[in-house]
Amino acid sequence: MKYLDIAEVAQRSGVPASALRFYEEKGLIASVGRNGLRRLFDAEVLDRLALIALGRAAGFSLDEVARVFTPRGRPHIDRQMLADKATELDNTIRRLSAMRDGLRHAAACSASSHLECPTFRRLLGAAASGAIGKRAKKTPAR
Amino acid sequence: MKYLDIAEVAQRSGVPASALRFYEEKGLIASVGRNGLRRLFDAEVLDRLALIALGRAAGFSLDEVARVFTPRGRPHIDRQMLADKATELDNTIRRLSAMRDGLRHAAACSASSHLECPTFRRLLGAAASGAIGKRAKKTPAR
DNA sequence: GCTTGACCTCAAGTGAACTTGAAGTGGCAA
DNA sequence: TTGCCACTTCAAGTTCACTTGAGGTCAAGC
Numbered sequence: 015m016k017y018l019d020i021a022e023v024a025q026r027s028g029v030p031a032s033a034l035r036f037y038e039e040k041g042l043i044a045s046v047g048r049n050g051l052r053r054l055f056d057a058e059v060l061d062r063l064a065l066i067a068l069g070r071a072a073g074f075s076l077d078e079v080a081r082v083f084t085p086r087g088r089p090h091i092d093r094q095m096l097a098d099k100a101t102e103l104d105n106t107i108r109r110l111s112a113m114r115d116g117l118r119h120a121a122a123c124s125a126s127s128h129l130e131c132p133t134f135r136r137l138l139g140a141a142a143s144g145a146i147g148k149r150a151k152k153t154p155a156r
Numbered sequence: 157m158k159y160l161d162i163a164e165v166a167q168r169s170g171v172p173a174s175a176l177r178f179y180e181e182k183g184l185i186a187s188v189g190r191n192g193l194r195r196l197f198d199a200e201v202l203d204r205l206a207l208i209a210l211g212r213a214a215g216f217s218l219d220e221v222a223r224v225f226t227p228r229g230r231p232h233i234d235r236q237m238l239a240d241k242a243t244e245l246d247n248t249i250r251r252l253s254a255m256r257d258g259l260r261h262a263a264a265c266s267a268s269s270h271l272e273c274p275t276f277r278r279l280l281g282a283a284a285s286g287a288i289g290k291r292a293k294k295t296p297a298r
Numbered sequence: 299g300c301t302t303g304a305c306c307t308c309a310a311g312t313g314a315a316c317t318t319g320a321a322g323t324g325g326c327a328a
Numbered sequence: 329t330t331g332c333c334a335c336t337t338c339a340a341g342t343t344c345a346c347t348t349g350a351g352g353t354c355a356a357g358c
Contacts (some may be wrong), residue, residue, distance in 0.1 A: 021334075032317055033336085041317095051326050051336045064280040074256050076315070096263035103256040107249055113214050114245040121238035129203060133241060138203070141210035162305075173305085174347055182345095192354050193306045218345070299358100306353065315341085324337065328329100 015048060023086035027063045040079055042066055072099050073106075112140070159188060159196035169205045184222055207217075216239050217290055254282070 024031045037043045040052070043062050045053035067078035116137035125131035129138075166173045179185045185204050189193035211221035258279035267273035271280075284291070 019335085032318080033315080035336090036316060051322095052325085053336090054333080061280065068280055070249075072259060096259045098255045100259040100263065103252050103259065107252050107256065108257045109213075110245050110249050110252070114242045114249065117238045117242040117245065119215060121235045123244065138210055139208040141206055142215050172347080175327090175345080178346060192314090193352095194304080194355085213347095301350095302355105302357085304353105307351090309346100309349090311348070312346085314344095318341070319339090321337090323334105325332105327332090 016057070018048075018057060018059070019049065020045075020053050020055070022054050023059055023063075027060055029063055036077075037063075037066065040076060042076065043104060072103065074099070113137075116140075158199070159191075160199060160201070161191070162187075162195050162197070165197050165201055165205075169202055171205055178216075179205075179208070180223060182218060214245065216241075246292065255279075258282075 016138075018026070020031045023029070023034060029037075034043065035053075038045060043055070043059050043066075045059075046056045047054045066076075066079050066082055111137070116133065118135045120128055120131060120137065123131045123133060125134070129133040160168070162173045162176055165171070165176060169176075171179075176185065177195075180187060185197070185201050185208075187201075188198045189196045201246060207220055208218075210216070214233070258275065262270055262273065262276045262279065265273045270276045
């Protein structure tokens with residue numbers, strides 16, 4: 015069988031070598047051996063990395079991914095966990111939709127100052143009260 | 157007129173005093189004077205804080221809020237900026253919706269291993285390819 | 299007048315997820 | 329055999345948004 019060296023995994027997965035080493039240290043992935051100093055990975059690691067990317071995209075922290083997605087060895091994913099995460103995403107989506115609508119309105123609104131626009135003020139109130147309270151964030155590009 | 161001391165602002169806005177000092181240092185808010193050592197704030201600061209919360213909820217960093225939301229003194233919000241942010245939110249929402257659907261499916265899917273489920277693998281592919289690539293994150297509760 | 303304690307400043311710490319740098323190693327081409 | 333250089337390790341640095349801690353001040357109540 016053909017093993018992949020870290021550069022190849024990095025290239026195929028788009029995950030930098032430094033991150034791969036970091037993931038290995040964290041127990042998220044495992045190398046199958048070495049060629050001299052160099053780590054060798056099984057091609058399966060690519061699935062694993064995809065799974066990690068998926069978890070991260072769904073809002074799991076790396077620690078959560080480590081705990082939830084890979085209890086031991088082969089990934090064995092808890093269906094309830096997935097359903098819960100889906101529900102959580104639903105709430106996030108609802109919040110963001112409200113935000114988007116508010117922003118859209120504010121952008122189109124003709125009030126001289128946004129602070130005078132009732133819709134904007136409602137948004138403001140929601141944001142202040144924490145009814146929105148959470149936020150959408152982009153991953154630092156990678 | 158009545159000025160608010162930092163504890164009052166903290167209490168009314170829900171933003172801890174330490175964060176208020178931090179915001180002042182960053183130029184996001186300004187105190188109008190002192191009573192002895194103690195900062196005094198105009199009640200207007202509450203609007204400002206709501207605006208900051210709104211910006212953060214919409215995905216702006218504090219630096220962005222400082223630049224975009226308050227070019228100088230009174231907030232003067234760029235409508236184009238708002239529209240852009242709304243569009244960005246739209247994309248985020250679309251991505252998250254896809255994620256949610258995928259998770260939902262995976263949770264219900266009967267394939268023995270998620271890795272054998274075609275829908276799950278498609279999700280995996282999307283996550284790996286960066287088609288999803290960004291993530292939703294919660295603000296640390298506050 | 300004196301104590302109290304909420305506020306002050308400034309520096310350092312936190313946590314997540316990596317990246318960067320310095321110094322070292324070893325497989326492979328010439 | 330030599331030398332290259334992509335890889336290695338380990339420690340420290342980075343960014344964001346704050347929080348925490350130590351040591352200090354002062355308006356107000358008794």
